[in-house]
Amino acid sequence: xxxxxxxxxxxxxxxxxxxxxxxxxxxxxxxxxxxxxxxxxxxxxxxxxxxxxxxxxxxxxxxxxxxxxxxxxxxxxxxxxxxxxxxxxxxxxxxxxxxxxxxxxxxxxxxxxxxxxxxxxxxxxxxxxxxxxxxxxxxxxxxxxxxxxxxxxxxxxxxxxxxxxxxxxxxxxxxxxxxxxxxxxxxxxxxxxxxxxxxxxxxxxxxxxxxxxxxxxxxxxxxxxxxxxxxxxxxxxxxxxxxxxxxxxxxxxxxxxxxxxxxxxxxxxxxxxxxxxxxxxxxxxxxxxxxxxxxxxxxxxxxxxxxxxxxxxxxxxxxxxxxx
Amino acid sequence: xxxxxxxxxxxxxxxxxxxxxxxxxxxxxxxxxxxxxxxxxxxxxxxxxxxxxxxxxxxxxxxxxxxxxxxxxxxxxxxxxxxxxxxxxxxxxxxxxxxxxxxxxxxxxxxxxxxxxxxxxxxxxxxxxxxxxxxxxxxxxxxxxxxxxxxxxxxxxxxxxxxxxxxxxxxxxxxxxxxxxxxxxxxxxxxxxxxxxxxxxxxxxxxxxxxxxxxxxxxxxxxxxxxxxxxxxxxxxxxxxxxxxxx
Numbered sequence: 001x002x003x004x005x006x007x008x009x010x011x012x013x014x015x016x017x018x019x020x021x022x023x024x025x026x027x028x029x030x031x032x033x034x035x036x037x038x039x040x041x042x043x044x045x046x047x048x049x050x051x052x053x054x055x056x057x058x059x060x061x062x063x064x065x066x067x068x069x070x071x072x073x074x075x076x077x078x079x080x081x082x083x084x085x086x087x088x089x090x091x092x093x094x095x096x097x098x099x100x101x102x103x104x105x106x107x108x109x110x111x112x113x114x115x116x117x118x119x120x121x122x123x124x125x126x127x128x129x130x131x132x133x134x135x136x137x138x139x140x141x142x143x144x145x146x147x148x149x150x151x152x153x154x155x156x157x158x159x160x161x162x163x164x165x166x167x168x169x170x171x172x173x174x175x176x177x178x179x180x181x182x183x184x185x186x187x188x189x190x191x192x193x194x195x196x197x198x199x200x201x202x203x204x205x206x207x208x209x210x211x212x213x214x215x216x217x218x219x220x221x222x223x224x225x226x227x228x229x230x231x232x233x234x235x236x237x238x239x240x241x242x243x244x245x246x247x248x249x250x251x252x253x254x255x256x257x258x259x260x261x262x263x264x265x266x267x268x269x270x271x272x273x274x275x276x277x278x279x280x281x282x283x284x285x286x287x288x289x290x291x292x293x294x295x296x297x298x299x300x301x302x303x304x305x306x307x308x309x310x311x312x313x314x315x316x317x318x319x320x321x322x323x324x
Numbered sequence: 325x326x327x328x329x330x331x332x333x334x335x336x337x338x339x340x341x342x343x344x345x346x347x348x349x350x351x352x353x354x355x356x357x358x359x360x361x362x363x364x365x366x367x368x369x370x371x372x373x374x375x376x377x378x379x380x381x382x383x384x385x386x387x388x389x390x391x392x393x394x395x396x397x398x399x400x401x402x403x404x405x406x407x408x409x410x411x412x413x414x415x416x417x418x419x420x421x422x423x424x425x426x427x428x429x430x431x432x433x434x435x436x437x438x439x440x441x442x443x444x445x446x447x448x449x450x451x452x453x454x455x456x457x458x459x460x461x462x463x464x465x466x467x468x469x470x471x472x473x474x475x476x477x478x479x480x481x482x483x484x485x486x487x488x489x490x491x492x493x494x495x496x497x498x499x500x501x502x503x504x505x506x507x508x509x510x511x512x513x514x515x516x517x518x519x520x521x522x523x524x525x526x527x528x529x530x531x532x533x534x535x536x537x538x539x540x541x542x543x544x545x546x547x548x549x550x551x552x553x554x555x556x557x558x559x560x561x562x563x564x565x566x567x568x569x570x571x
């Protein structure tokens with residue numbers, strides 16, 4: 001009684017996504033650019049590594065090496081949200097403006113089946129895109145660089161794919177929320193894009209202003225004072241940047257894919273002793289330790305995705321659905 | 325009694341959309357719910373369907389409370405909203421099959437039923453065209469087919485003839501009438517047009533500004549509308565206008 005409803009809607013949503021021109025276009029674009037970036041990186045690696053011993057974790061470099069422009073992970077961090085937004089921005093208000101929503105809710109299905117099925121179908125599409133994209137690049141890497149990934153590299157990639165699915169699902173959840181709140185599909189599309197631009201690009205800028213306002217870096221002769229100011233300032237900037245899902249995602253993925261990175265922080269204050277210990281222990285971090293570093297980010301990503309979907313669910317369940 | 329409402333009230337903030345409505349609809353009858361736009365007809369229907377909760381009062385549809393047991397009620401009733409929408413990029417058959425699936429009807433059962441229904445509403449020839457290309461009249465008839473695909477006991481039709489041309493209206497009314505005659509379904513339909521309600525209803529209710537001002541068979545209403553002046557025949561229109569002015 002309950003499952004047939006969610007399954008029927010899920011099936012229809014999947015059919016809709018597969019025949020949706022805009023989804024196919026954005027996916028084609030992202031797959032194309034992703035593959036181009038990875039193959040450029042692969043080819044330059046091939047050049048550089050001629051006649052040299054292959055370093056550890058070379059396979060992961062395919063995803064993290066920046067090459068000429070930016071790395072694959074940076075690219076997904078930047079444009080991945082677009083996939084989520086395109087999957088979700090008209091999920092509910094398309095049914096509303098097509099006047100099919102009132103018909104749908106008068107069938108013997110639970111109302112949450114509608115929104116759950118739409119969310120699940122979107123997550124399935126995101127999973128399909130991400131998994132196939134990573135597989136294509138892995139295949140390309142094996143051909144170009146000629147190394148087969150080790151077990152640890154595979155695990156790191158699996159965690160990376162999970163992080164990416166969560167990240168894009170968060171954006172889909174936000175877009176579905178806008179589609180519940182706004183009646184017009186144009187408004188919800190613009191609102192999703194505005195939120196994406198704000199949270200991805202302007203939080204960092206705002207964080208800088210905020211840090212300068214709270215903890216200004218004054219020109220002083222006193223070294224200790226200047227250092228303190230600098231630490232405080234960058235701490236505030238960092239705290240503000242964690243509001244941005246893109247920063248969360250970027251920090252998490254760069255740590256999980258690069259075993260040599262031991263902290264997601266870009267700025268670490270080191271004394272002479274730390275510097276010494278760092279140079280003596282230049283070994284990669286074991287997988288488990290990388291996971292421990294990434295865990296807070298993973299949990300935050302899960303949390304914001306669920307909070308977003310939860311709000312969306314509550315608003316939708318409380319809304320009155322009229323035909324006019 | 326298939327539908328029973330007692331002191332049913334719905335308020336939106338300070339505004340009362342439906343005010344202490346008490347009404348009963350019997351099994352197998354065609355009940356015409358008459359009233360000007362904004363009288364609270366749609367809100368009443370939404371409460372009967374369990375799509376909105378009443379502020380106070382009681383509703384029973386087929387013995388169930390739609391606010392508590394929405395799924396049971398929705399399995400037994402069919403609802404055609406005003407200006408019903410379809411998935412325009414699917415054809416008529418696909419639209420009907422989707423609704424059948426949502427009702428848990430397997431495809432092998434629904435296929436024959438859908439073919440028969442499309443024949444009945446005179447859309448069999450156009451059933452492979454995308455619904456987006458349908459005219460208003462065709463969409464309304466497809467709406468009726470969609471309501472019938474789950475074989476409901478009670479059918480709610482909200483303004484089923486609005487926006488149709490005279491020929492379309494006439495076909496629609498005949499179709500509604502045949503549901504009650506041939507399938508013995510209970511029909512609860514709303515309209516703001518008197519002559520239509522008059523033509524096919526067994527009983528009518530007149531709602532004005534959230535209040536049910538009169539309910540009963542037309543002859544009885546006419547009697548009451550007449551008051552003491554026996555012998556004169558009043559049309560429903562005169563009664564309607566009389567209540568309308570009073571309300």
